[in-house]
Structure formats: C-alpha cells, structure tokens
Amino acid sequence: MSKENFISALQTGYTSKGDYITLGAGMLDGETIAETPINIPLKTLNRHGLIAGATGTGKTKTIQVLSEQLAAKGIPVLMMDIKGDFSGIAQSGEEKSFITERHAKLNIPFSPKGFSTELLTLSEQDGVRLRATVSEFGPVLFSRILDLNDTQAGVISVIFKYCDDNKMPLLDLKDIKKVMNYITEEGKDEISESYGKISTATTGTILRKIIELEQQGADIFFGETSFEIDDLMRIDEDGKGYINIVRLNDIQDKPKLFSTFMLNLLAEIYNQMPEKGDVEQPELVIFIDEAHLIFNEASKTLLDQIETIIKLIRSKGVGVYFITQNxxxxxxxxxxxxxxxxxxxxxxxxxxxRQAINQTADNYPTSEFYKTEELLTSLGIGEALVTALNEKGIPTPLAATMMRAPESRMDILTDAEIDTINSKSKLVKKYAEEIDRESAYEILTKKIEEISAEVAEVEEEKQESKEPSTASVIGKSVVKVVTSASFIRGAFSVLMRVLKGK
Incomplete structure (x- = not known):
C-alpha cells in the first residue's frame, strides 16, 4: 500500500474527459494528497446521490459546495432547507486563515462569491409561494398521500371522475371535502345512479385523513396560483444556475406536509420535463435535507411511488440527493x-x-488503502469518504477526501438581506396573489342551495294543499254559531214550559 499506488488509483478513477466539478483532494494516512483531485463528471450527476454523517461533521458545507459548483456550471439547484442553514449561499464568503490553509493543501484557488438565489416557502414565511391544486395530484397520487386502501382510493377516483364530468375544478382541500359531503348527502342518489353506491363509513374515514393532512398546514399548500416547474430551471445573466432554497425550518414537525410536497414536486418534474436520456450535464439537481422525514412517515405504497420516480426521473436529466445522518x-x-x-x-x-457503522461500511466499495469501519469514526470535520460513478457508469475507488470550503457565506442571511432578495424577485410577485376562483366548493354550495329551495317550495305546496280554505273556515264558524244559537233557544223554551207547569 504505497503512496504512489494510491495516487495512481485515484488519478485513474477520478480523471474525467468531459466537464466536472471538484470536491477536494484525496487523503492517505491523514495526509492530503493534492495530486489526487476528486473530480465528479457532470455527465453522471443525474444518477442521484447521498450525503450522510453525524451532526457537526460538515454535511451542510458539503451541500453548499456542491450547489455552488453546479450553479457555476450553469446547472440550477433546488435545495430543501429544513434547518435554515443554507441561505448564506446568496452572499459572498470570507477567506479566513483556516480556509486559506485548507485550500493551500488542496491546491485549489479560493474565490469568495455569492450566487443568484430564490427563497421559496410552503408556509406563511416571506418568499416565493409554492402551491399546487388537488387536481394536479390526480386520484392515484392523492390516494397514496392519504395512505388509502383500494376501496377508499376507488372513492377518490369516483370523486375526480364526477368533478371532471361536471366541470368542477378541485383546487384546494375545501373543494374535495365539499364533494365528499355532497355525495353522501344531497347528491347520494345522483352518484349512486351514475357511479355506484358509496359507503358513508368510507367517506368518513377519508375525511378524517384529509383533516389530518389539513392540520399539518396542507390547506396553505393546496390552491392557486400553482407553481410552474420551469421557474426552477432559470439561468442568471452571467450564465450561472439559480439556487432555489425552499425554507422549511417552520415545518419540521409537519412531515406529512413535507412528504406531500416532495412527492408532488418529483411527480410534476417527471411528468412535465421531456425525456433526455444520457446528457452531458443535469438539467436540475435537487437536495433533500433531513430525508428521513420523508421516509419515516411514508407508507409502503408511498415508498414504492418514491422509488419508482427516483428510478425514472434521471432520464429527464434530474439528479436527486438525499441528506441524512445515517x-x-x-x-x-x-x-x-x-x-x-x-x-x-x-x-x-x-x-x-457500531452495528450501523458496520452496515454503512458494507455500502461502500472495498479499498486496499483503508479500513472503512475504522475510518468512518476517525474522519475530521470537513472530511468525507467519497465514491462516485465515472463517465462509463463504473464506481470510482473509495477516497477519503479533504473537502473544499464553500465560496459563499457559511452562515444564514439577516432579515434585511432576505427582504432585499424577495423585493428584487420576479417570482415573489408572480406567485404572491392567492386566487380563489369558482371551483367545486362554490358550484356545489350553489347547487345545494338550489336543491334546498326546491325542497322548501314542494313542502310549502304540500302544506297549502292540506290547509282548509278561508270560505270553508267561515262556513264552519257560521254553522257553529247557528248551532249554538238554536241550542240556546231550545233550552230556553224547555225551561219556560217547566215554569208554567209549576
């Protein structure tokens, strides 16, 4: 295990004929070897990836470096910022002594700079509002988000079909809740005749699951104006890709909303982007921080859906990178x-x-230069084990790597800086308006009111047919009066005869 062999192996494994990004340089026995730059071909960056490690080991800075390198190559980035750590990428960094020392070891120049950034939000935070309609999910995806069984999913399909047939848009959650109430009450006969009978127990279960989703803030996400995927693909005036940061630090306790958004986003990107096949560089790279939030809350059906999309979306030129501790x-x-x-x-x-470390080591290529299990616990901050795919799709040798430092700020933005970015953003203005056009809720509310008015009219007619006329009432009253007068006169005459007889 000589240094020369190490240099030869890494230079062979990480040399790229096409364009590439550089993560850092290889390390052997704690020494950084500048002659072994860790170059990742752009051509294979749509093959997805993983960034893992314990808290405080440098994952955030690695994501920042990757995002910067991609943006500099004209590749747009979408970053899920759960902890609120990434916004500093919009501002230029500062070359401090430890950065100068690190980059001297790597033989990589350091040039502080900020990057064109958009701040997106799923909640009430300031930024570009992200929304989608219920109709855009479709019955299958919406059912999987709610973790419905086959019978319940069938009811959702009926609802979507009924709304399509009757030109009633399903935009937000109040729309679908209104339809569900209607098909089990006022419109149950109409539905049964055209689509089959629906159990109230089934609709009740679905409604409870929709309310659970609603309580996690999904009522803010569902609606218009829907976000357009093309707005993630923008290039700035300098030819650099935009870095789009979804600020999610206020929904850490709402994993259902997060997984709903992520699955919809991946599905929309897959459905809307054209097939690319093998590309020289990705069209978009997505970083999903705290990825366990998606998988921990996902049902088996939902996991299958995510796995399928991950398999297929790379052919659209999209790379997805998961960030987690283990x-x-x-x-x-x-x-x-x-x-x-x-x-x-x-x-x-x-x-x-220790068991998890052994399992982790098994996921990496064996190496004649490292004892992977031991190295996993001895890496320093800003150091990592790296393996990638070369341009032929073959895994590269495992390389302990001294990672380069981010060129942007390694800290968050101030409120004033956030306000400045949002005030200059064209997308903030584009998606600021919340549209509440006529949809299923309004159409059915009007229909129910009309039905209620018709029922009231029929009931009134029935009541009127049972009530006696005024003339009849007067006639009966006269009879009663006449009868009463005759009785009085008869009783009086009997009394007079009795008195005379006395």
Missing amino acids: PMDIPRGVLAQLGLKIQHALRAFTAND
Missing part, C-alpha cells in the same frame, strides 16, 4: 439508485451505533 435512514430500494455517496464521520456511542 445511510440506513434511506430505504434499500432507493439507496441502490444512488451513484454519488459522500459519507462524513459517524459516532459510535452504543452497540447499535
């Missing part, structure tokens, strides 16, 4: 799809931790 957080079916793996240090405090 690779075991990612389902095996998804993990198998990930071409680039960047593994920061793991910590072994318990027997379970």
Whole structure:
C-alpha cells in the first residue's frame, strides 16, 4: 500500500474527459494528497446521490459546495432547507486563515462569491409561494398521500371522475371535502345512479385523513396560483444556475406536509420535463435535507411511488440527493439508485451505533488503502469518504477526501438581506396573489342551495294543499254559531214550559 499506488488509483478513477466539478483532494494516512483531485463528471450527476454523517461533521458545507459548483456550471439547484442553514449561499464568503490553509493543501484557488438565489416557502414565511391544486395530484397520487386502501382510493377516483364530468375544478382541500359531503348527502342518489353506491363509513374515514393532512398546514399548500416547474430551471445573466432554497425550518414537525410536497414536486418534474436520456450535464439537481422525514412517515405504497420516480426521473436529466445522518435512514430500494455517496464521520456511542457503522461500511466499495469501519469514526470535520460513478457508469475507488470550503457565506442571511432578495424577485410577485376562483366548493354550495329551495317550495305546496280554505273556515264558524244559537233557544223554551207547569 504505497503512496504512489494510491495516487495512481485515484488519478485513474477520478480523471474525467468531459466537464466536472471538484470536491477536494484525496487523503492517505491523514495526509492530503493534492495530486489526487476528486473530480465528479457532470455527465453522471443525474444518477442521484447521498450525503450522510453525524451532526457537526460538515454535511451542510458539503451541500453548499456542491450547489455552488453546479450553479457555476450553469446547472440550477433546488435545495430543501429544513434547518435554515443554507441561505448564506446568496452572499459572498470570507477567506479566513483556516480556509486559506485548507485550500493551500488542496491546491485549489479560493474565490469568495455569492450566487443568484430564490427563497421559496410552503408556509406563511416571506418568499416565493409554492402551491399546487388537488387536481394536479390526480386520484392515484392523492390516494397514496392519504395512505388509502383500494376501496377508499376507488372513492377518490369516483370523486375526480364526477368533478371532471361536471366541470368542477378541485383546487384546494375545501373543494374535495365539499364533494365528499355532497355525495353522501344531497347528491347520494345522483352518484349512486351514475357511479355506484358509496359507503358513508368510507367517506368518513377519508375525511378524517384529509383533516389530518389539513392540520399539518396542507390547506396553505393546496390552491392557486400553482407553481410552474420551469421557474426552477432559470439561468442568471452571467450564465450561472439559480439556487432555489425552499425554507422549511417552520415545518419540521409537519412531515406529512413535507412528504406531500416532495412527492408532488418529483411527480410534476417527471411528468412535465421531456425525456433526455444520457446528457452531458443535469438539467436540475435537487437536495433533500433531513430525508428521513420523508421516509419515516411514508407508507409502503408511498415508498414504492418514491422509488419508482427516483428510478425514472434521471432520464429527464434530474439528479436527486438525499441528506441524512445515517445511510440506513434511506430505504434499500432507493439507496441502490444512488451513484454519488459522500459519507462524513459517524459516532459510535452504543452497540447499535457500531452495528450501523458496520452496515454503512458494507455500502461502500472495498479499498486496499483503508479500513472503512475504522475510518468512518476517525474522519475530521470537513472530511468525507467519497465514491462516485465515472463517465462509463463504473464506481470510482473509495477516497477519503479533504473537502473544499464553500465560496459563499457559511452562515444564514439577516432579515434585511432576505427582504432585499424577495423585493428584487420576479417570482415573489408572480406567485404572491392567492386566487380563489369558482371551483367545486362554490358550484356545489350553489347547487345545494338550489336543491334546498326546491325542497322548501314542494313542502310549502304540500302544506297549502292540506290547509282548509278561508270560505270553508267561515262556513264552519257560521254553522257553529247557528248551532249554538238554536241550542240556546231550545233550552230556553224547555225551561219556560217547566215554569208554567209549576
């Protein structure tokens, strides 16, 4: 195991004929070897990836470096910022002594700069509002989000079909809730005749699941104006890709909303983007921080859907990168799809931790230069194990890597800086207006009112037919009066005869 062999192996494995990004340089026995730059071909960056490691080991800075390198190559980035750590990428960094020392070891120049950034939001935070309509999900995806069984999913399909047939848009959650109430009450006969009978117990279960989703803030997400996928693909005036940051720090306790948004986003990107096949560089790269939030809350059906999309979306020129503490957080079916793996240090405090480290080591290529299990616990901050795919799709040698530093600010933006970005954003203005046009809720409300008015009219006619006329009432009153007068006169005459007889 000589240094020369190490240099030869990494230079062979990480040399690229096409364009590439540079993550850093290889390390052997704690020494950084500048002659072994870790170059990742742009051509394979749509093969997805994983960035893992314990808290505080440098994952955030690695994502920042990747995003910067991609944007500099004209590749737009979409970043899911769960903890609120990435916004500083919009501002120029500062070259401090430790950065100068690191880049001297890497033999990589350091040039502080900020990047064109859009701040997006799913909630009430300031930024570009992200919305989608219920109709855009479609019955299958909407059913999977709610984790419905086949019978319940069938009811959702009937609802979508009924609304399509009657030209009633399903825009937000109040629309679909209104339809469900209608088909089990006022419109149950209409539905039964055309689409079959629907159980109120089934609709009740679905409604409870919709309310659960609503309570996690999905009522804000569903609606118009829908976000257009093309707005993620923008290039700035300098030819650099925009870095789109979805600010999610206020929905950490709402995993259902997060997974709903992510699945919709991936599905929309897949459905709308044209087939690309093998591309020289990705059209878009997506980073999903705290990825376990998606998978922990996902049903088996939902996991299957995610796995399918991950398999297929790379042919559209889209790379998806999952960020988590432990690779075991990612389902095996998804993990198998990930071409680039960047593994920061793991910590072994318990027997379970040691077992997880052994399992993690098994996910990486064997190396004659490292004992992977030992190295996983001894990596320093800003160091990582890297393996990727070369231009032929073959895994590169495992490389302990000294990662380069971000050129943008390694800290968050101030409120004033956020306001400045949003005030200059064309997308903030484009999606600021919340449209509430006539949809299923309004149409059915009007229909129910008309039905109620017709029922009231019929009931009134029935009541009137039962009530006696005025003439009849007067006639009966006269009879009563006449009868009463005759009775009085008869009783009086009897009394007079009795008195005379006395």
